[in-house]
Amino acid sequence: MAVIFQKTRGLTDVPTHYCPGCTHGIIHRLVAECLEELGVLDDAIGVAPVGCSVMAYKYFNCDMHEAAHGRAPAVATGIKRVRPDNFVFTYQGDGDLASIGTAEIVHAAHRGEKISTIFVNNAIYGMTGGQMAPTTLVGQKTTTSPYGRDKETQGSPIRMSELLATIEGAAFVERVAVDTPANIRKAKKAIKECFQVQIDRKGFGIVEVLSTCPTNWGLTPPEALKWLEKNMIPYYPLGNFRRPEEVK
Amino acid sequence: MSKVLMKGNEAVGAAAIAAGCRYFFGYPITPQSEVPEYLSRELPKVGGVFVQAESEVAAINMVYGAAGAGGRVLTSSSSPGIALKQEGISYLAGAELPCVIVDMMRGGPGLGSIQPSQTDYFLATRGGGNGDYRLLVLAPSDVQELVDLIMLGFDLADEYRNPVMILGDGMIGQMMEPVEFKEDLKREAPEKPWATTGTKGARKPNIINSLYLEAELLEEHNHHLQAKYEKMRQKEVRVETYNIEDADLVFAAYGTTARIVKTAIAKLEEEGHKVGLIRPITLFPYPYDAFKNINPNCKGVLTVEMNAGQMLDDVKIAVEGKIPTHFYGRTGGMVPGPAEIADKAREILGGGR
Numbered sequence: 153m154a155v156i157f158q159k160t161r162g163l164t165d166v167p168t169h170y171c172p173g174c175t176h177g178i179i180h181r182l183v184a185e186c187l188e189e190l191g192v193l194d195d196a197i198g199v200a201p202v203g204c205s206v207m208a209y210k211y212f213n214c215d216m217h218e219a220a221h222g223r224a225p226a227v228a229t230g231i232k233r234v235r236p237d238n239f240v241f242t243y244q245g246d247g248d249l250a251s252i253g254t255a256e257i258v259h260a261a262h263r264g265e266k267i268s269t270i271f272v273n274n275a276i277y278g279m280t281g282g283q284m285a286p287t288t289l290v291g292q293k294t295t296t297s298p299y300g301r302d303k304e305t306q307g308s309p310i311r312m313s314e315l316l317a318t319i320e321g322a323a324f325v326e327r328v329a330v331d332t333p334a335n336i337r338k339a340k341k342a343i344k345e346c347f348q349v350q351i352d353r354k355g356f357g358i359v360e361v362l363s364t365c366p367t368n369w370g371l372t373p374p375e376a377l378k379w380l381e382k383n384m385i386p387y388y389p390l391g392n393f394r395r396p397e398e399v400k
Numbered sequence: 401m402s403k404v405l406m407k408g409n410e411a412v413g414a415a416a417i418a419a420g421c422r423y424f425f426g427y428p429i430t431p432q433s434e435v436p437e438y439l440s441r442e443l444p445k446v447g448g449v450f451v452q453a454e455s456e457v458a459a460i461n462m463v464y465g466a467a468g469a470g471g472r473v474l475t476s477s478s479s480p481g482i483a484l485k486q487e488g489i490s491y492l493a494g495a496e497l498p499c500v501i502v503d504m505m506r507g508g509p510g511l512g513s514i515q516p517s518q519t520d521y522f523l524a525t526r527g528g529g530n531g532d533y534r535l536l537v538l539a540p541s542d543v544q545e546l547v548d549l550i551m552l553g554f555d556l557a558d559e560y561r562n563p564v565m566i567l568g569d570g571m572i573g574q575m576m577e578p579v580e581f582k583e584d585l586k587r588e589a590p591e592k593p594w595a596t597t598g599t600k601g602a603r604k605p606n607i608i609n610s611l612y613l614e615a616e617l618l619e620e621h622n623h624h625l626q627a628k629y630e631k632m633r634q635k636e637v638r639v640e641t642y643n644i645e646d647a648d649l650v651f652a653a654y655g656t657t658a659r660i661v662k663t664a665i666a667k668l669e670e671e672g673h674k675v676g677l678i679r680p681i682t683l684f685p686y687p688y689d690a691f692k693n694i695n696p697n698c699k700g701v702l703t704v705e706m707n708a709g710q711m712l713d714d715v716k717i718a719v720e721g722k723i724p725t726h727f728y729g730r731t732g733g734m735v736p737g738p739a740e741i742a743d744k745a746r747e748i749l750g751g752g753r
Contacts, residue, residue, distance in 0.1 A: 214594035230465025
């Protein structure tokens, strides 16, 4: 019998710990499929963050490092400099990348490290129980912004893709969302192009993926997808911010 | 091989390259900046990689990545920078990754000074970061020993899968002395089947990690680490002793300070005093047993350090209250002279001039 669909070899065969309706599962699958389809899975070395995806090292079917909070781009730098012929990626959340790890991501991009970063932005700290993230929207209630994020005292949410797109060494920067089947297909396309940039040794690449957190947003999974579309996409516009000249 | 005149910090770089180290990640800080300067010049010549990181925090995490991927890797800094590296050092120890970390200590606390000091003894020998862990800590007292211990350090790091710290000070880093590279320049690092190299589809994924969410498993991991540290205590103690069996006073000192103490000893001996020295070369594991050979009737052990009394705690543990302990220290980057050390010794010995 002809096989018309099977699970990607890029994921291990274990149940994940993610909450029902969380979009990490979709993003894991997209990353794993891209690794397999581009033929780099067996040469891949991934770096997991601290946050909800802390145990990603159990889920990707390739060599993995578990990094300290925010330091994944520095860890990936060390790996890539020792193993320039291997494919090296980081998988990080918004607390990890946009708060405690801002120096590491900015300078990895600045050096043009030949690594790829998957940046999952769900506008909240999930693992620690729903605290305010640098990406939390103005007015959004979290356990550390119980009256809603106040722009005057807590600042505006940080747009990492726009920030990183100003950096010369960042060869590929794109923001996508995984709220609809169409957007999921676009997200996969972006991840694949980003990975190809590393394979072609053109520099640093990042895909920011707008994601949901039904548990800590206090919404059902379908409501969370709607919330993402209505609130996050207007503030975090989707699209490509940077790609190598010749593929434009 | 003939002797060459080298500054301590440059000798660190040369010894690392001779030991097969090809990766350096660091950040500038006085008084060790000649280490990154030398390696930025020399590593590319041997196909190595030099990266000036954005911070000490990033540098040590690059070491974590490089060591996990199987590289023979070095980082260096000085006290405030070493404090910043503690997060990564704890992770390296937890994930059992080999690397060499050089600390050319300067005065503290805080930003302190840029002059020589030994204020990081506690930090180096007690772990420094979070969790129960130990580093192998080697304390050279001249540039030749610095070279020898760097080379030994890489081998010990690989053998034990553990970070090794070379605890020097601003004096050793900055002074020039003739050195000889005794080891074969073509040394190869051992096989590292645990390293992340890509599975090639031929084995299960290798995972570099210090996270154990189940308490039972983390305790088991801690037992494994402690057994490893016990093995270090049994096998890796290095110490120089001089005349401790019939001395009336025994000095305890390491690094630069031990060298100054030797000058004080020569002076005291000229005057007819019987004095000895215990110079720990490994600060962890500490040479506690050496103190058992001290003349039981001696007037005391005089610990001399460039701090307010840190190794003194280990000396007290070693003598188990059986011999009086004394301390002489200078802080803030002040280096004790032989005359003031000899004065302190005469005070204890009595009948001095």
